[in-house]
Amino acid sequence: MDYMYNACSTTARRGALDWAPKFYDANLPVFKSLYENVKNGNETRRSLEFNGQKDYREKFAKETAEIDAQEVWRAGKTGESRTRGRLRLSADGETCSLIDGFVISFPTVRKLRPDYKEEL
Secondary structure, rough: OOOHOOOHHHHHHHHHHHHHHHHHHHHHHHHHHHHHHHHHHHHHHHHHHHOOOOOHHHHHHHHHHHHHHOOOHHHHHHHHHOOOOOEEEOOOOOOEEEHHHHHHHHHHHHHHOOOOOOOO
């Protein structure tokens, strides 16, 4: 996290510092409710009931398509397409860099791009 944070612009870091407490306060009730629903079994029950339906795959595909169509994910796909073919694995196999010199850890690349093929 510290590397990702430090790689951001000072404007982004300033915004993170200023807005983090507000997001924490706004999200705390949501996470408390989520944890309570996990603890009391409601989340498991919902999953089992949903996955037990004959048409659950079609319903799930429809729900995930709605999320996939959101702007934030479309923007991510656009950014990913711009880096495709520009990543180079280091000799030690631990880091990966873009042609323009930005270096990220190879495990991070694997998480972001599981389909990534090592290019030496």
